[in-house]
Amino acid sequence: MAPPQFGTIEEIWRYPVSSLGGERLTSVELGTDGIEGDRSWCVADAQSGHPAAPEKEARWKPALFLHSRSGRDRPEIGFPDGEWLRVGERDTDAKLTLYFGFEVETRPYVATGDAQTAVNRYEVSPVHLVTTNSLRHLSTIVGTDDIDSRRFRPNVVLRTPAAEGFEEKSWLGSRMQMGEATIHICEEAKRCGMTLIAQPGLPENPDVLRSLLRQNKRNFGIYGDVEISGKLTLGDPVEIVTG
Structure with a gap:
């Protein structure tokens, strides 16, 4: 003790x-x-809706080279080129898709507006x-x-x-x-x-x-x-x- x-x-x-x-x-x-705001969003496979799992799938390992920070009303994702984009936006999902090499989108764990939600893995x-x-x-x-x-x-x-x-x-x-x-x-x-x-x-x-x-x-x-x-x-x- x-x-x-x-x-x-x-x-x-x-x-x-x-x-x-x-x-x-x-x-x-x-x-x-x-x-507040801790682990409130995820990056997910756009087809399955499953959140990123870098510890299980090699295709998700590049996630560790992205950053996240709190924004005015939604989190923002920082890319290796220095650009920061807000989650829940088409431009963000498009850049994530290019970054990972397969279709990716950002999803909240709790319903936010019309965004599709994700189910936490744990x-x-x-x-x-x-x-x-x-x-x-x-x-x-x-x-x-x-x-x-x-x-x-x-x-x-x-x-x-x-x-x-x-x-x-x-x-x-x-x-x-x-x-x-x-x-x-x-x-x-x-x-x-x-x-x-x-x-x-x-x-x-x-x-x-x-x-x-x-x-x-x-x-x-x-x-x-x-x-x-x-x-x-x-x-x-x-x-x-x-x-």
Whole structure:
């Protein structure tokens, strides 16, 4: 079990379009459903309607080289050429189709106007956390200088002091005060092939997933339910309030 106050908020992320790169934030409101706008849209196969699955289908791996950010009323997708286009527009879908080499369109997970919706491939947890200590520990196991948090697509990275192993598993069932919000740590995060896929500045690295499979039952990080909503800001203290 972690001591009552044991860390601070190091990074905050939102991923407006699932399977694409996200946006790094300095502060955000965390509601009972998570960070507003997080994973609210997807890129999907226009014929089947199935959302992108880079960890399962090689044709979707280029998704990791696209970025997403919140727009005025809809998310925007950033392309390698520097252009940003709004989701739900024909021009955006046309450029995505050219980029992937097959017919692609953007879809929301919740009905928005006349846009066709997509069905999420998995149950989304309100908040996903990883720690700097576990990233360091995994780097040691893999034998690399640094494992980037972007491989795991967390909402929050906690800066924690050095500890043995993957410390988060000892927090299961605890309540955590994080900034102004209170969350209940409910389960470990099971990892998939997304962790090894190349993305900007990160080469493909199968040893990441292999190491987690051998050393931690394929888990890395934790999921939490939000019991009390509140603002999160970089540098906010994090503490365990109940076990």
